[in-house]
Amino acid sequence: MVSTFQNYTRYLVIVLFALFLAACETVPKDTATSTTSSSTTAVEIMDGVYVGSDTVEMLAVDVPDRIFFAYDSYTLTKAAQNTLEKQAKWLKANGSATIAIEGHADERGTREYNLALGDRRANAAKDYLMTKGISSSRVTTISFGKERPVNSGSNKKAWAQNRRSVTVRTN
Amino acid sequence: MRKLLLYLVPLILFTNISYALIEIDITEGNREPLPLAISEFFHDNNPEIINKKITENIRTVISDDLERSGLFSSIDNKAFIQNNRAMHLKPRFADWRLIKAQGLLTGELAIEEDRLKVEFRLWDTFAEKEIEGLVLITTIDNWRRISHMIADKIYERLTGEEGYFDTRIVYVAEEGPKNKRIKKLAIMDQDGANHKFLTSGKELVLTPRFNPVRQEITYLSYFKNLPRVYLLNIQTGIQEVVGDFPGMTFAPRFSPDGGKIIMSLAREGNSDLYVMDLTTRVVERLTDSPAIDTSPSYSPDGKRITFNSDRGGSQQIYVMDSNGRNQKRISKQGGNYATPVWSPRGDLIAFTKFYQGQYFIGVMRTDGSGERLLTENWYQEAPSWSSNGRVLIFYRETKANDAGDGHSSSIWSIDLTGFNERKIITPVDASDPSWSKLIQ
Numbered sequence: 001m002v003s004t005f006q007n008y009t010r011y012l013v014i015v016l017f018a019l020f021l022a023a024c025e026t027v028p029k030d031t032a033t034s035t036t037s038s039s040t041t042a043v044e045i046m047d048g049v050y051v052g053s054d055t056v057e058m059l060a061v062d063v064p065d066r067i068f069f070a071y072d073s074y075t076l077t078k079a080a081q082n083t084l085e086k087q088a089k090w091l092k093a094n095g096s097a098t099i100a101i102e103g104h105a106d107e108r109g110t111r112e113y114n115l116a117l118g119d120r121r122a123n124a125a126k127d128y129l130m131t132k133g134i135s136s137s138r139v140t141t142i143s144f145g146k147e148r149p150v151n152s153g154s155n156k157k158a159w160a161q162n163r164r165s166v167t168v169r170t171n
Numbered sequence: 172m173r174k175l176l177l178y179l180v181p182l183i184l185f186t187n188i189s190y191a192l193i194e195i196d197i198t199e200g201n202r203e204p205l206p207l208a209i210s211e212f213f214h215d216n217n218p219e220i221i222n223k224k225i226t227e228n229i230r231t232v233i234s235d236d237l238e239r240s241g242l243f244s245s246i247d248n249k250a251f252i253q254n255n256r257a258m259h260l261k262p263r264f265a266d267w268r269l270i271k272a273q274g275l276l277t278g279e280l281a282i283e284e285d286r287l288k289v290e291f292r293l294w295d296t297f298a299e300k301e302i303e304g305l306v307l308i309t310t311i312d313n314w315r316r317i318s319h320m321i322a323d324k325i326y327e328r329l330t331g332e333e334g335y336f337d338t339r340i341v342y343v344a345e346e347g348p349k350n351k352r353i354k355k356l357a358i359m360d361q362d363g364a365n366h367k368f369l370t371s372g373k374e375l376v377l378t379p380r381f382n383p384v385r386q387e388i389t390y391l392s393y394f395k396n397l398p399r400v401y402l403l404n405i406q407t408g409i410q411e412v413v414g415d416f417p418g419m420t421f422a423p424r425f426s427p428d429g430g431k432i433i434m435s436l437a438r439e440g441n442s443d444l445y446v447m448d449l450t451t452r453v454v455e456r457l458t459d460s461p462a463i464d465t466s467p468s469y470s471p472d473g474k475r476i477t478f479n480s481d482r483g484g485s486q487q488i489y490v491m492d493s494n495g496r497n498q499k500r501i502s503k504q505g506g507n508y509a510t511p512v513w514s515p516r517g518d519l520i521a522f523t524k525f526y527q528g529q530y531f532i533g534v535m536r537t538d539g540s541g542e543r544l545l546t547e548n549w550y551q552e553a554p555s556w557s558s559n560g561r562v563l564i565f566y567r568e569t570k571a572n573d574a575g576d577g578h579s580s581s582i583w584s585i586d587l588t589g590f591n592e593r594k595i596i597t598p599v600d601a602s603d604p605s606w607s608k609l610i611q
Contacts, residue, residue, distance in 0.1 A: 028241060049314070064461045072203060074440070088581060089480060107550070107568070108181070108525075108550070109509075109525070110479075110509040110510050110523055110552045110553065111377060111378065111602075111603065112378065112422040112435070112479075112510065112551070113466070113479060113481075113486060113509055114419075115377075115391075115398070115421045115422070115435075115437070115465075116435065116437055116442040116463040116465050117463065119418075119419060119437040119442065120440040120441075120463070121437050122440075123440030124440060127439075127440070131394075134566045137463070142396060142398065142419070143398065143419060144375075145377075145378070147352065147354075147375060148350065149349055149350050151351060151575065152349035152350050152574075152575025152576075152578065153352075153571055153572065153573045153574065153575050154569055154570040154571040154572075154578065155520065155573055156569075158573075158575075165266055
């Protein structure tokens with residue numbers, strides 16, 4: 001009994017600490033289950049932008065295929081610029097490779113506006129690659145708006161993972 | 172309290188019965204529905220009518236149309252005291268008043284030379300008068316359309332406004348998980364009957380809109396991974412791409428005369444509005460801002476256009492002349508606004524509003540004043556007007572759980588008064604509805 005109680009208090013302390021770290025989230029009702037999700041959220045989303053690696057695939061070794069955006073934004077974060085720089089290097093090393101950049105939005109917005117937003121995101125990525133010396137003739141863009149989420153959930157993490165542009169090799 | 176306007180007009184010299192007897196004021200929300208007795212139409216034991224259950228079917232379609240409007244209730248025919256052919260000539264009004272019927276529909280059916288002849292009369296049971304009557308002749312299989320036309324006549328006679336039952340809805344039928352959703356264009360009567368898929372689901376299709384004058388639909392298709400605006404002739408099934416644009420074209424709508432398509436063109440991350448004349452194929456650029464300009468909609472006189480833009484930093488509703496001049500923001504109440512749609516009556520603009528995490532369908536006057544929110548939900552958008560401007564349809568989605576399940580999408584209708592919200596039943600999930608004008 002005593003040891004169980006001690007374990008329980010220790011667990012509670014950890015839980016409370018995790019909650020403290022995850023201060024950006026509202027206080028959850030069910031402590032045990034939400035602790036994990038909110039502490040994960042705190043690490044995986046920064047300023048509304050997904051910074052985790054769950055959905056990311058690789059174009060080549062150490063060349064991630066996608067970048068993430070804040071809500072209703074097409075601004076490239078530092079992390080996004082790093083990823084695009086890696087893509088630019090890879091494109092230079094593979095001079096015959098052509099790519100399509102797919103722009104996506106989360107489900108919280110009207111369909112037509114999101115088509116335009118996806119187009120903005122894809123072009124933000126394309127423009128950055130062009131400033132790094134990649135010819136526009138090797139890059140096409142396509143917007144899928146909110147039509148092709150990678151995470152089908154309706155929560156902050158899913159939306160953050162869905163606000164993305166993905167570079168796909170086309171040859 | 173029911174506020175039925177009942178005029179007892181002295182019958183002196185008028186033989187043409189065109190003045191109001193029973194009348195419903197439909198600008199008033201949530202009124203008590205007007206009770207109508209809709210009888211089964213008589214016929215001479217015609218075997219074809221009996222086999223095809225045409226009498227029962229006509230009654231059901233008319234009753235359902237009128238009841239769905241929220242303005243009428245159809246009295247159970249088990250309560251009918253009089254049920255004989257004589258009532259079509261002269262009903263015993265006292266019997267009908269006894270069961271609280273304010274209006275009575277009677278009719279006769281016949282098949283003449285393989286054609287269905289439908290004669291109906293609408294009676295005011297208090298004024299003891301016939302207030303509407305018509306003979307309609309059609310092919311036998313067309314009983315359903317005839318029923319909608321009769322419902323439209325009754326609606327028009329009792330509300331003073333054109334009916335909207337002989338209309339169709341085109342929408343996007345959705346199936347499969349959210350991340351691999353299969354979408355097809357589908358068309359159905361306004362009550363869900365005669366449902367038909369128009370595309371196979373091989374290509375992603377979005378946002379269909381009816382041509383107001385022709386049997387034609389414009390929509391967005393991802394055919395060959397090139398998202399472009401297309402035209403589809405409903406009768407021939409022939410599809411064609413609209414214009415030759417250097418980027419994604421989307422958010423198409425017809426002009427009120429059906430001769431032009433207005434849409435967004437996305438180029439290098441910037442979306443502006445363009446209009447193309449379908450006859451001359453001449454393209455005109457209407458907006459030129461570094462912002463997203465989309466979801467355009469013409470005023471019914473074709474002189475102005477409302478659209479959605481984030482040029483001021485957030486998504487708002489703008490109005491401009493049809494040549495692109497005098498662009499002016501009209502939405503002012505806070506929150507984000509999208510998908511403005513001009514009412515067929517010209518006086519209102521319906522919209523989607525996103526405010527404090529909730530989505531609303533609402534209406535405002537064309538100068539942005541008088542904003543009224545009709546319905547609030549977790550997600551809903553894309554209103555489309557009934558042909559008479561009294562009802563809106565839109566689509567609504569339910570939230571998925573963390574595993575991505577539990578998501579659904581369906582079409583709903585709501586009265587302009589904010590009452591009578593109803594789900595429109597479709598065989599599979601549904602989104603992006605567009606409501607046709609009355610079928611010609």
